[in-house]
Amino acid sequence: MSKTVIVVIDGFGIGAMPDAGALRPGDIAADTCGHVLDHRAAAGRPLRLPTLGALGLGVVHPHPGLAATTALPVAVGRAALGYPGADTFAGHQTMMGADFSRVTVARLAEHLSEVTHALKAAGHEVSPLDGRPLLVVDGAVLVHDNLEADPGINWNASGRLEDLPFDRILAIARTVRSVAPVARVIAVGGHADGPLPAYVRDGDGGTVGLDTPATGFYRNGGLQVQHLGAPVDHTRQLPDVAARAGIPVTLVGKAADILVCEAAVRRPCVATADVVARTLEAVRAPGPGLVVANVQETDLAGHQQDTERYGDVLEQTDAGLGALLRLLDGAGDRLIVTGDHGNDPTIGHAYHTREYVPVLMHRPEAPSLTRLPDASSLTSVGQAAATSLGLTM
Incomplete structure (x- = not known):
């Protein structure tokens, strides 16, 4: 007992x-x-x-x-x-x-082609953002390096809930997860103070991603997050x-x-x-x-x-x-x-x-x-x- x-x-x-x-x-x-x-x-x-x-x-x-x-x-x-x-x-x-x-600890930049191919095969529109090593999916979701953990530990798929529901953000994250070698792919949906590309910045170790705290996601309420771990x-x-x-x-x-x-x-x-x-x-x-x-x-x-x-x-x-x-x-x-x-x-x-x-x-x-x-x-x-x-x- x-x-x-x-x-x-x-x-x-x-x-x-x-x-x-x-x-x-x-x-x-x-x-x-x-x-x-x-x-x-x-x-x-x-x-x-x-x-x-x-x-x-x-x-x-x-x-x-x-x-x-x-x-x-x-x-x-x-x-x-x-x-x-x-x-x-x-x-x-x-x-x-x-x-x-x-x-593996890896930057998204090292796997852009695999991630892009997987997303397109799943029927999504994919393009780089201003030639930088992160992706815009379906015109609304950013796939990027996570800047809040050590460089290369996690990738994120982030979207504004004003633009699309969380289940669509999560579906994109699941496709990224299917080819990602890193520990976690994190789906993040929230209410931002403005368009997400305005909050993209360089991180440490050659990473590029969304400055999530700066977007207002954490303070504006309604945040939805799901962690997709390695198999x-x-x-x-x-x-x-x-x-x-x-x-x-x-x-x-x-x-x-x-x-x-x-x-x-x-x-x-x-x-x-x-x-x-x-x-x-x-x-x-x-x-x-x-x-x-x-x-x-x-x-x-x-x-x-x-x-x-x-x-x-x-x-x-x-x-x-x-x-x-x-x-x-x-x-x-x-x-x-x-x-x-x-x-x-x-x-x-x-x-x-x-x-x-x-x-x-x-x-x-x-x-x-x-x-x-x-x-x-x-x-x-x-x-x-x-x-x-x-x-x-």
Whole structure:
């Protein structure tokens, strides 16, 4: 009758991976956790993270603001990402058991001919925009590099809902997805302040795309988004394996948007208070269960380069984890806290950072602290959860 809960603190890294500087040399200094702690200490208001400290965060990330040991029965370590770049979708798919190690990082410019051919074969009108490496489809939808993630991680198909319904934007995105080598193709429909070509700009690494925040999509209401990931056999991922074994599955927050499991109860939300409340609700339900929850507001604070907000969200998350610990106290229960990549708000840009993430696993029946070796991939998190549930992925 045990429960296993995975809480992914989105964008919570604990130090740069050795290859973090390959794209941006400055990223070799990335340390999301450490720099947020330093920021608050310098302001004279040290972060209060008693639960993360008790779960062993200071063991895997030594810092004056964290306890260096813990009396709780936890297994602690850190994991490399196990996929190229630093991306929420790829991180969660990898964590749940997919192999994203071969997903390509590519600019749309490198695949314009294949994408153009696929769209024309599907009956669409396609032309470049002013000779630049992005496409105008049916006179209304822009297919372009995503400028909000690392260069070459994702492509977008963006359209104004004043011009066409979202299902047509999505159909175009699905055709692009059929030939795209990148981790995600994202269909985006919203209400813009003006014609979309006015918001096209150059990005980093030779990318060209739509400056989505500048369009007004995020502030004008009615935004519709669907993420189309690289092909994944979801039947071999943890949520589906658990559901087929008769274990109730609940997906909370961003996890409800990006993980596939037809049998799962979905609780999409963004506010951390809502993520905590819906996770606690799922844990309080009788019987066994698997809960996967994503705390998204840390990642949003990282993108906004708002170190203060990041710390506030961490403290709120810590309080929620404390409430979870009080419920998950039976033999066989598991609370696993981790991240999907880094997002250092002090690094000087608004992209994710390629960092190790913590793996903090509470095991009520265990006798003491266990230090885990470094894992080469986030798949170790899903595998640990599967083991606790008696499953094989």
